[in-house]
Amino acid sequence: MRHDPLSRGGSEYVNLFLRAGRRVRISEPRNNFPLDGARRYLFIAGGIGITAILPMMRAVADRAAADATLVYVGRTEDAMPFVAEIRRTFADRALVIATERDGRPDLADLARRLPEDTSVYCCGPVGMLDACSAHFPADRLHLERFRRAERSFAPDSPFEVVCARSGDRVAVASGETMLDALNRSGHPMASGCREGLCAACDVVVLEGTPEHRDDIGAPAGHMYPCVSRSLSARLVVDL
Incomplete structure (x- = not known):
């Protein structure tokens, strides 16, 4: 793997930190590009x-x-x-x-x-x-896609996320992602590309209207909080 100077983490980690003999934890691959x-x-x-x-x-x-x-x-x-x-x-x-x-x-x-x-x-x-x-x-x-398509959206608006399992309420500011807001509030989520391309941060939406900003098409009732936001003032998610 070449070292991409604009790496989002993968090629940088492989080239600068991996060494022969180091153990690496992996999972089954996700496939957003099926044949x-x-x-x-x-x-x-x-x-x-x-x-x-x-x-x-x-x-x-x-x-x-x-x-x-x-x-x-x-x-x-x-x-x-x-x-x-x-x-x-x-x-x-x-x-x-x-x-x-x-x-x-x-x-x-x-x-x-x-x-x-x-x-x-x-x-x-x-x-x-x-x-x-x-x-x-x-x-x-x-x-x-390896990179997001260039698209424009309305300015970010703050909204509230309600975690259905715990009842916690998390405020998402206009200048932060829903993923970051959940992580900082004690609801750590898996993530990968942070560009709406990999589906690693998939979350189920129980109430509210997501604003989908991903490039792969989140399934109905799901969203990718690394890039997507909310069109309603409040979202209830299965967390």
């Missing part, structure tokens, strides 16, 4: 996004009844992991594009030639995801 059934697939990976896309391509390649194509984009081949394996394993089903040599892929042309029964899976930088959203049908497009 659904389809007859045909188009996989588009940008840079390190290949780490999410390549296992999907491998899985589909093992299905006799499904067809898949991979488009893998990076700046240079030297900076693109798994290129040799991809060419060896998938041959003419994979297109490797090094933008310094080949230019950017024509996503509009890919979309025009897309068969109607094709599901599109894309993981990569924000610009690529936004371009895919502009060109491919929304009902067949599946995206995995």
Whole structure:
């Protein structure tokens, strides 16, 4: 794993603190980017996004009844992991594009030639995801984001959170997240990305109207308090 100077914690911890022999506690992975059934697939990976896309391509390649194509984009081949394996394993089903040599892929042309029964899976930088959203049908497009999409919301308003199990009432100020407010008041919650991308801080809402600010779509009756707030003056949650 490369050390990202803008790390949100993961790459910094691995590169600066992990050492051979150190024990690491892990849990089962959460999957907010599942591979659904389809007859045909188009996989588009940008840079390190290949780490999410390549296992999907491998899985589909093992299905006799499904067809898949991979488009893998990076700046240079030297900076693109798994290129040799991809060419060896998938041959003419994979297109490797090094933008310094080949230019950017024509996503509009890919979309025009897309068969109607094709599901599109894309993981990569924000610009690529936004371009895919502009060109491919929304009902067949599946995206995995490493960073939040830039969106604007109304100014933060204070609200109150009621913890149903204990009866505690927690005030959430306009300048803090609901997650931070709960943590400081003695209701520690698990969290990961703190950007509404991983679902680690999922909480059940029993009363009130959440203002969802996540990028993955919280299920009905749930919210991610690392970014989401409340449209009502009071929220009752299952804590």
